[in-house]
Amino acid sequence: MITNTQLRKNGICYSGQWEPIYFTKQSGHNNENIESRYAFELSEPYLAHLASLGVNQLWTRFFKGYGLAFEDSEQQKLRGLVERCHKHGIRVFAYCTFGTLTLETLLEEEPGAADWVAKPDFFNHASYFGYQCFRARVDYTSEEWRAYLKRVVDKALDLGADGIHFDNAEMSIGFEACRCERCTRLFREYLAERYGTRTAATRRAGMARYGTNRFSHVEPPWFTLGQHPVNQRKVTVPIQQDWVEFRCDSFTGALRGLADHIRSRGRLVEANLGKNENINNPYYRGLDYERVYPLVDLAFHENFDRPGFNRHGSPVCAIRSFKVADAFGLPLMLYATNPLELMESFALNPGACGLAGSPSDKDRQRQFAFIRRWCHYNTKSTSLARVAVLRHQLSLSFDGYYAAQMASDMEQVLQEDHVPFDILAASQLDRLSKYALLVIPGMRWMRDCEGAAISKWVKAGGRLLLVGEVGIRNELNQVRSAVKTIRTLEDFHRSGEMAPLFTSLVKRPFHAPFTVKAGKGRVAFIPALEHAAVPGTELSDWRVERDHLNVPRNADEVRAVLQELLTGEDQLRVEAPNHVVVEFRRREDTGEGVLHLLNLGWEKKEVASARIKLRWPGKAPHVRALRWEADNPEKLTVRQEGTFHVCEVEGIREHVMLIIRVGNGVRHS
Numbered sequence: 302m303i304t305n306t307q308l309r310k311n312g313i314c315y316s317g318q319w320e321p322i323y324f325t326k327q328s329g330h331n332n333e334n335i336e337s338r339y340a341f342e343l344s345e346p347y348l349a350h351l352a353s354l355g356v357n358q359l360w361t362r363f364f365k366g367y368g369l370a371f372e373d374s375e376q377q378k379l380r381g382l383v384e385r386c387h388k389h390g391i392r393v394f395a396y397c398t399f400g401t402l403t404l405e406t407l408l409e410e411e412p413g414a415a416d417w418v419a420k421p422d423f424f425n426h427a428s429y430f431g432y433q434c435f436r437a438r439v440d441y442t443s444e445e446w447r448a449y450l451k452r453v454v455d456k457a458l459d460l461g462a463d464g465i466h467f468d469n470a471e472m473s474i475g476f477e478a479c480r481c482e483r484c485t486r487l488f489r490e491y492l493a494e495r496y497g498t499r500t501a502a503t504r505r506a507g508m509a510r511y512g513t514n515r516f517s518h519v520e521p522p523w524f525t526l527g528q529h530p531v532n533q534r535k536v537t538v539p540i541q542q543d544w545v546e547f548r549c550d551s552f553t554g555a556l557r558g559l560a561d562h563i564r565s566r567g568r569l570v571e572a573n574l575g576k577n578e579n580i581n582n583p584y585y586r587g588l589d590y591e592r593v594y595p596l597v598d599l600a601f602h603e604n605f606d607r608p609g610f611n612r613h614g615s616p617v618c619a620i621r622s623f624k625v626a627d628a629f630g631l632p633l634m635l636y637a638t639n640p641l642e643l644m645e646s647f648a649l650n651p652g653a654c655g656l657a658g659s660p661s662d663k664d665r666q667r668q669f670a671f672i673r674r675w676c677h678y679n680t681k682s683t684s685l686a687r688v689a690v691l692r693h694q695l696s697l698s699f700d701g702y703y704a705a706q707m708a709s710d711m712e713q714v715l716q717e718d719h720v721p722f723d724i725l726a727a728s729q730l731d732r733l734s735k736y737a738l739l740v741i742p743g744m745r746w747m748r749d750c751e752g753a754a755i756s757k758w759v760k761a762g763g764r765l766l767l768v769g770e771v772g773i774r775n776e777l778n779q780v781r782s783a784v785k786t787i788r789t790l791e792d793f794h795r796s797g798e799m800a801p802l803f804t805s806l807v808k809r810p811f812h813a814p815f816t817v818k819a820g821k822g823r824v825a826f827i828p829a830l831e832h833a834a835v836p837g838t839e840l841s842d843w844r845v846e847r848d849h850l851n852v853p854r855n856a857d858e859v860r861a862v863l864q865e866l867l868t869g870e871d872q873l874r875v876e877a878p879n880h881v882v883v884e885f886r887r888r889e890d891t892g893e894g895v896l897h898l899l900n901l902g903w904e905k906k907e908v909a910s911a912r913i914k915l916r917w918p919g920k921a922p923h924v925r926a927l928r929w930e931a932d933n934p935e936k937l938t939v940r941q942e943g944t945f946h947v948c949e950v951e952g953i954r955e956h957v958m959l960i961i962r963v964g965n966g967v968r969h970s
């Protein structure tokens with residue numbers, strides 16, 4: 302059986318069949334030809350068509366929460382489908398909902414199933430999106446539901462599925478969150494375990510964080526119409542913070558149990574965990590990428606940030622989603638329904654080699670052929686970015702708005718200025734040595750150990766850019782104070798003075814912008830970003846969405862600091878319109894450089910040009926430009942300008958891939 306690493310190295314070209322027929326009817330997406338269409342999608346001619354496009358993975362309908370007996374006749378079709386797909390070299394993943402149950406059919410088979418669904422405050426059930434009032438969201442703490450889903454998964458694997466595709470993987474929020482007796486009891490146990498009287502350390506933590514070690518009558522946090530969950534921008538109340546953490550743990554535990562089981566049977570796990578990175582998913586959905594991405598072999602994403610322009614004319618794409626997934630080594634599959642989206646996946650995420658939707662025209666077939674031919678420049682490459690942005694999950698969880706907006710602004714500057722960057726999670730600070738610069742944008746809740754690891758890296762030569770309020774709170778939710786113990790009147794007068802996490806590293810206050818040396822490294826500070834557009838105050842308007850992805854008004858201040866910190870790090874300079882996105886990589890097996898130029902301007906059919914200046918080791922490199930719409934690579938003229946090799950790329954439609962090689966030719970694999 303194939304492993305995650307092989308999966309990524311081979312590249313995934315995907316097609317999906319989503320929903321079973323009874324669900325399609327009940328959700329109101331019925332057609333007159335639905336029976337024959339569904340039958341045709343299981344047929345030899347259709348599978349042969351997918352194989353001719355290069356599709357090597359298909360997910361197929363299997364379980365939508367109606368019941369193993371109710372869904373059995375459809376599920377039995379899996380065995381024959383697997384046999385036909387394997388003949389064409391296509392892996393088959395069985396689609397299973399990981400989030401809802403339809404009790405009206407399930408209860409006939411499983412009388413206890415009413416206990417498996419979430420019990421919100423004052424609704425019967427938590428519905429799924431789109432007013433689907435026949436689907437109740439599950440209660441992830443139910444052991445019985447987990448055991449049932451294991452039976453579902455085993456049935457699919459016994460019928461020959463190569464893996465499981467979990468959909469609807471998320472909890473419900475606020476009023477709709479489960480607050481049943483079991484969840485309440487588990488939450489109290491969760492608090493007692495961390496902050497109760499169990500050990501000296503938990504006693505100290507409880508007293509520091511709550512002023513008590515007693516939690517036996519705690520209720521899960523509640524909301525009111527005046528204090529609506531959707532409007533919450535900041536989570537500073539510790540019981541709410543721990544509820545967010547508890548829910549993330551509960552969800553992760555449920556997914557881990559099933560994922561480990563599937564992997565123990567030598568099969569693969571995929572999950573649709575993909576929501577916009579800037580919506581506070583830990584708070585909103587119990588969904589923390591840092592916890593769940595390591596559990597799966599590949600991820601699917603609903604891509605909200607489709608390539609193009611937002612209302613303010615800023616170029617937007619799914620670079621954040623791709624970078625977060627790449628940080629965990631995950632191929633990320635998006636819908637990729639048009640040529641620009643298909644090339645976006647190919648350019649920005651290793652392993653993602655296309656998602657084939659319904660009918661494919663000549664152009665699309667040509668694109669797939671291009672990807673098949675050159676896929677190893679995607680799948681066997683690693684990022685050459687010298688800049689990392691820290692997306693610190695705890696901070697993003699407790700700041701529904703601030704941290705996401707700060708991170709997005711900084712990433713937008715890097716994207717529009719063609720500075721290759723990666724995104725790191727807090728658990729990945731051991732990778733810092735790969736980077737010249739770490740940007741920490743507005744991450745308020747940082748742990749002491751993270752400060753120590755980053756400071757050590759800076760003193761050894763790393764460069765650090767702190768933007769806004771970074772590390773002003775510790776892991777106990779305390780504001781970091783300049784005076785730790787108040788003994789004198791002078792201490793008392795200074796009692797409100799903050800000493801953020803990196804104060805001891807820079808040995809100065811964070812009042813005004815600065816750049817200072819620290820050991821062999823440097824630290825710069827920008828106190829605030831002036832956001833070009835911010836969410837409103839209406840319900841559901843609190844989150845950072847497409848229209849809030851802009852460079853800040855003080856982008857020039859950011860650019861000046863970036864330029865200063867990146868001195869000596871200019872292996873690549875790209876002069877191109879701000880809607881050209883770059884991705885700079887190295888193919889591991891051949892050592893060739895790979896530079897993707899993705900033109901978001903193509904959404905308006907604007908062709909772009911770019912002037913590339915690069916330093917590449919060895920003598921004059923050969924640079925070839927590859928485009929899906931051209932049959933053969935084009936050799937570019939490379940001139941020497943000082944220490945740079947310079948070339949021009951004209952007529953960029955959706956995408957051009959440059960291959961940089963010392964020596965002759967380009968490998969055709």
Ligand SMILES: [Zn+2]
Nearest residue numbers: 440479481484
């Ligand atoms: Zn519950």
